[in-house]
Amino acid sequence: MSLLSAIELTKPKRWDLAGVIILVATLAVVGANLAVSQSSTATGSISGGVTTVFATLSLVLCLLSFMVLGKTAEVGTIWGTLLSLAASIVGMTGVLLATALWAIS
Numbered sequence: 198m199s200l201l202s203a204i205e206l207t208k209p210k211r212w213d214l215a216g217v218i219i220l221v222a223t224l225a226v227v228g229a230n231l232a233v234s235q236s237s238t239a240t241g242s243i244s245g246g247v248t249t250v251f252a253t254l255s256l257v258l259c260l261l262s263f264m265v266l267g268k269t270a271e272v273g274t275i276w277g278t279l280l281s282l283a284a285s286i287v288g289m290t291g292v293l294l295a296t297a298l299w300a301i302s
Contacts, residue, residue, distance in 0.1 A: 213277030259288025
């Protein structure tokens, strides 16, 4: 029980909120990519332009999350660092997902 009482929860800072916003935006882009791919399976294949947009957005959000990761590691809390790291992983996954869905359609 003494171990749990030693853990302190810190109040989120401004950069921690930026990590949350980027994570939500990255998840929205990946969700939209999946929705477009599911709706286009009945009509045919996904166009190259749509794939380019989704891959570029995912890449930009991934790079932005790396910049926020550096800032939260400096001035933020552990929550912002973890959220920024999760956003970068989701962003990299979004790039791979966009290109894989384009390749199989």
